[in-house]
Amino acid sequence: MAKRRKVGNPLALAVLAWLVTGPMHPYELGRRLKQSGKDRNIKYNRGSLYMVVEQLRKAGLITEYETVRDTQRPERTVYALTDEGRNELYAWLRELVAEPQHEYPQFGVALSLLSVLSPAEAAELLGRRLAALAAEADEIRAELQKATDGDVAWVFLIEEEYRLAVLEAERRFVTGLAESLEQPEYVRSWHEFFGGQT
Template identity: 75%
Template sequence: MEKRRKVANPLALAVLAELLAEPMHPYEMGRRLQEHGKDRSFKYNRGSLYMVVEQLRKAGFIIEQETVRDTQRPERTVYALTEEGRQEFYNWMRELVSAPRHEYPHFGVALSLLSLLSPTEAAELLDRRLAALTAEAAEIRASVRGAVDGGVTWVFLVEEEYRLAVLDAERTFITQLIESLKQPDYVRAWQEIFGSRT
């Protein structure tokens, strides 16, 4: 069973990971997440990053190490990882990597109700989704190629490879689903059940 965490926002895991490397202030954490492309895996903005940092501090996973004063910049608090924070990071990572978790993506909800759309409209909407997924996959492939050509080790790109695998699986699924929606037997059955309601 999944453990209930003191700070459950996935962004907290990214903050703990950054602090494993060295103490730093939240602005630097955000800069590094963007620089390393991790902002594609963690949904955040500056406010949410500072909120998560404060939650981690209250939970005892990080501490204020020092306040840096620079005449050209505002005062910044540098945070460091505590031993409890280090343990939390590794325990959380072990759980996420080893234990599958049922997630509730919006697309799954839409698929569960897809029969309420006409076969023609559903196929047209899925065609649009397929085009968007294809463009996204091409963008990720180009980004990965550029990173590899730039000497980035594969393990630092593994989340992008995973995203590509998921996108490719979804594209295959959608292609087959569109074909199924166009089958005369399905169209006839849909019209018999829902045709009078639309």
């Protein structure tokens, strides 16, 4: 069972991980998340990043390291990882890697209610989803190729490899599902059950 975390937002885990490399200002953390492409897996904006940094500070997982004064810019606070923060980072990451968690993707919700749609409409919508999945997979492949050509080590690309594997599995699943929805037995049973309600 997953442990309850002092700050459970995935963005907090990313902040802790980046602070392993050294003290940073939140703006620099955000810049690195974006440059490394981690913003594709972790939703955030500037406000949420600063909020998470403050939550981590209050929880004692990070601390104010120094205040930088620059005549060109306002005063900036640089944060560093505490020993407790380092322990939290490694414990949390180990848990996420080793222990599968039940997630609640929106597509799962749609699938659980799919029978409300007519078989023809559901199959057509799944066809549109297949096209979108194919486009996304092509985009990921292009990004992976660009990164590989740029000599980025494979370990820094694994989340994209994972995304691609999940997309490919979803494409296979959706293809089979669309075919099943067009089977005469399903169409007949759907009309018997829902036919008069649409």
